[in-house]
Amino acid sequence: MVTELNLEGKAPSDIDDAAPLFGEGRGLGLDSLDALQLAMSVEEKFGVRVPEGDEARSIFASVNALADHIVRAKAAA
Numbered sequence: 001m002v003t004e005l006n007l008e009g010k011a012p013s014d015i016d017d018a019a020p021l022f023g024e025g026r027g028l029g030l031d032s033l034d035a036l037q038l039a040m041s042v043e044e045k046f047g048v049r050v051p052e053g054d055e056a057r058s059i060f061a062s063v064n065a066l067a068d069h070i071v072r073a074k075a076a077a
Contacts, residue, residue, distance in 0.1 A: 017063040
């Protein structure tokens with residue numbers, strides 16, 4: 001995620017897996033363009049579809065939520 005989104009000054013160990021990916025505060029502060037790039041990366045690297053709109057909100061809630069989605073989607077395939 002750090003490399004894919006060019007999160008300058010961040011290392012993977014700096015990211016709290018339970019922290020929100022979007023919004024200010026302790027989250028990463030990602031925006032909608034980051035979400036699109038991250039969704040495309042997940043689909044390419046893991047072969048897992050990421051839905052759009054409201055359905056994607058819970059998937060992009062945190063690193064943990066995204067990882068859970070990938071695991072569930074791969075298990076269902």
